[in-house]
Amino acid sequence: TETIVSLYAKGLTTGEIQAHLAEVYDVEVSRATAQVAQDLAAWRTRPLDRVYAVLLIDCIYIKIRDGAVANKPVYIAVGINLDGDRDVLGMRVGTGGEGAKQWMTWLTELRNRGVGDILIACCDGLKGLPESINDVWPQTDVQLCVVHLVRTSLRYSAKQHWAAIARQLREVYTAKTADEAEQRFVRFEEEWGQRYPAVIDTRRRNWEHVIVFMRFPAPIRRVVYTTNMIESLNSRFRQATRRRGHFPDDDAALKVLYLVIRNPIKNRANVTGKTPAWKQAINSLASYYGDRVTNH
The missing domain is CATH 3.30.420 (Nucleotidyltransferase; domain 5)
Incomplete structure (x- = not known):
């Protein structure tokens, strides 16, 4: 079973794994994959x-x-x-x-x-x-994941503005406090609100979930902001x-990810x-x- 795990994780297909095991170990893959299915079921309910x-x-x-x-x-x-x-x-x-x-x-x-x-x-x-x-x-x-929020903002904006928007949003998310982040976002809204209202609306609707990590010091921020x-x-x-x-x-996909x-x-x-x-x-x-x- 450990060999099956390693081969699946390397990206080999089932056919390639069957051929490898038959050539090297003279065994069939069906028994090992049945065990993987049982292990997956146990893992998902542990x-x-x-x-x-x-x-x-x-x-x-x-x-x-x-x-x-x-x-x-x-x-x-x-x-x-x-x-x-x-x-x-x-x-x-x-x-x-x-x-x-x-x-x-x-x-x-x-x-x-x-x-x-x-x-x-x-x-x-x-x-x-x-x-x-x-x-x-x-x-x-x-x-909410800050990195995903920035990516969403870039999808709503023209490519020539990506660098400026990403830089200014980084200033918002690196603020020391939630109040400072709010002030920086107000300035961001003043510059970009008319051009890209969807970027502003996404954050305003979710602001309470955007700034949760700002109540914590750096060690926790690094863990939870993305x-x-x-x-x-x-x-x-x-x-x-x-x-x-x-x-x-679905089960076949989950089996490979589990491995x-x-x-x-x-x-x-x-x-x-x-x-x-x-x-x-x-x-x-x-x-x-x-x-x-x-x-x-």
Whole structure:
């Protein structure tokens, strides 16, 4: 099974893996892949910690046949517990018309696996997701991913203005306080509001979820202001799925992604493992969230 994990994670197709195992080990792949399916099922239902300091939700698009072949989003949830340990908590394949009902189903699964509280959740502005997070965990602070917000702003603006807009938004998000960020954004709005009202409206509608991270010192800001921590994992997902063309169904796609998660690369940045400078971060969280941290 370990050999299967390694070969899938390197991006080999099932046919290539079958040929390799037959030539090198004189074995069939069917028994090993059946074991992988069982392991995946157990992994997706395993108990989780009661409290997570941070929940990160991101997605990657994969070609999956659902009647016709289509790019379907696969959403990945990564948790950082109170000891600073990072772990992929779960995955789900999205369907058309994402909304609160579908998010509630997935987030409730995480709660039913033991997650009773999350201090801060960082996510893209996916329709219905921030509201669903607070329906499941009412005390959770929801932070929209700043990097995704900047990318959205660039999509709404002309290319010749990208550098100036990105620079000025960076000044907003590096402000020392929320009040300072508001003042800088007012200046940004004065310069760009008439030309690009959609950029302004996106932030005004979500401002309470844009500036959550500004109440914290640098060690926590680096952890919660963006979902980019998952990018190294997404890169490996793309490598493992690129050569396959498309997957026959959702389960086949999830199986390959699970094998990538199980096969971290030594001496490389991986989403699992210890969070750097965590002692300083957890002390700052404890001073803000009190017994939600200290009584876990």
